[in-house]
Amino acid sequence: MKIVDIETFAVPPRWLFCRVVTDEGVVGWGEPIVEGRADTVRAAVHELADYLIGQDPLRIEDHWQVMTKSTFYRGGPVLSSAVAGLDQALWDIAGQAYGAPVHALLGGPVRDRVRIYSWIGGDEPAEVADAIAERVEHGFTAVKMNGSPAMAPIATAAETDAVVERVAAARAALGPDRDVAIDFHGRVSVANAHRLLPLLAPFHPLFVEEPVVPELAAQLPSIVACSPIPIATGERYFSRHEFVGPLAAGVRVVQPDISHAGGISEVRRIAAQAEVSGAVLAPHCPLGPIALAASLQVAFATPNFLIQEQSLGIHYNVGNDLLDYLVDPAVFEFVNGFVQRPMGPGLGITIDEDAVRRAAEAGRRWRTPLWRHTDGSFAEW
Ligand SMILES: [Mg+2]
Numbered sequence: 001m002k003i004v005d006i007e008t009f010a011v012p013p014r015w016l017f018c019r020v021v022t023d024e025g026v027v028g029w030g031e032p033i034v035e036g037r038a039d040t041v042r043a044a045v046h047e048l049a050d051y052l053i054g055q056d057p058l059r060i061e062d063h064w065q066v067m068t069k070s071t072f073y074r075g076g077p078v079l080s081s082a083v084a085g086l087d088q089a090l091w092d093i094a095g096q097a098y099g100a101p102v103h104a105l106l107g108g109p110v111r112d113r114v115r116i117y118s119w120i121g122g123d124e125p126a127e128v129a130d131a132i133a134e135r136v137e138h139g140f141t142a143v144k145m146n147g148s149p150a151m152a153p154i155a156t157a158a159e160t161d162a163v164v165e166r167v168a169a170a171r172a173a174l175g176p177d178r179d180v181a182i183d184f185h186g187r188v189s190v191a192n193a194h195r196l197l198p199l200l201a202p203f204h205p206l207f208v209e210e211p212v213v214p215e216l217a218a219q220l221p222s223i224v225a226c227s228p229i230p231i232a233t234g235e236r237y238f239s240r241h242e243f244v245g246p247l248a249a250g251v252r253v254v255q256p257d258i259s260h261a262g263g264i265s266e267v268r269r270i271a272a273q274a275e276v277s278g279a280v281l282a283p284h285c286p287l288g289p290i291a292l293a294a295s296l297q298v299a300f301a302t303p304n305f306l307i308q309e310q311s312l313g314i315h316y317n318v319g320n321d322l323l324d325y326l327v328d329p330a331v332f333e334f335v336n337g338f339v340q341r342p343m344g345p346g347l348g349i350t351i352d353e354d355a356v357r358r359a360a361e362a363g364r365r366w367r368t369p370l371w372r373h374t375d376g377s378f379a380e381w
Pocket of ligand 1: 210
């Protein structure tokens with residue numbers, strides 16, 4: 001079998017899909033994307049295609065090595081995301097060629113179902129209790145919300161109180177048997193993190209995510225030390241090498257994104273690396289159906305897996321949502337906050353190619369929101 005063509009499709013709401021075609025008619029799909037940089041990643045995918053076309057798609061690890069190392073320069077979100085999407089597509093092809101779901105090729109299932117969580121609120125959650133009630137009604141046992149809007153480098157008492165009140169409201173609405181995770185999206189300074197995290201601990205969040213921006217990894221030991229809440233991070237780390245420092249700092253939940261951190265091949269390795277530190281895997285996935293399908297394949301085959309993010313109804317999904325590009329959306333049916341094991345070969349989904357081609361004609365140039373502090377200076381989004 002040989003790879004004969006690689007196509008890319010930029011589709012709403014803000015996704016990029018790749019389609020890897022073989023001479024035997026087997027087709028694999030992947031989702032290579034950096035949100036807001038779809039065209040940049042797309043260029044990288046087509047540069048990598050120069051090498052892949054003509055190759056045997058089943059030599060996944062060798063292709064991964066060549067794609068990540070052969071241009072001498074390493075890493076970064078654009079290359080790692082391009083490789084990630086192609087890696088997903090190669091695993092999809094392998095599963096179809098061997099007649100097995102990807103998790104079977106990874107050693108077989110280690111659990112019967114995968115717990116997922118749902119986002120509540122947008123960037124600035126307000127009606128926390130109402131949103132949680134609606135999610136609980138749909139069976140979810142865990143939700144995630146943004147912890148704060150843009151925050152001053154040293155927060156006022158009112159800003160701090162507002163965060164605590166929101167988390168308290170979430171806990172009150174959820175009761176003791178469900179979970180809330182708090183995503184700070186890197187909006188909190190180190191000083192604010194030191195003040196806030198002990199105040200949030202009484203409400204027992206599942207984890208606090210990205211309390212600080214990823215480039216402040218050297219500050220994580222002091223943040224871990226001040227927080228009884230498990231610290232989660234990793235959606236903006238792109239290889240196992242970038243997880244060495246955070247894991248040594250005591251991060252207990254790693255969140256690589258299967259469309260950014262080198263795909264199924266690398267996320268699988270990051271999970272094993274985290275296991276050595278007693279940390280668990282909770283893959284980032286605010287993206288589309290291929291990224292979720294790939295994430296679930298890893299989740300079913302990974303012992304130290306915690307919970308999976310998914311984007312159904314998320315505030316980013318304007319125009320199109322998670323199920324719109326699937327022939328059979330039932331594969332992602334959520335029952336009591338869990339997803340059942342996909343039994344189809346490869347990634348276990350069938351992409352509606354016509355829907356993708358139609359959507360790609362319309363396209364959508366999604367851009368990351370630009371936030372500013374009250375004095376006009378740049379603020380983390
Ligand atoms: Mg996040």
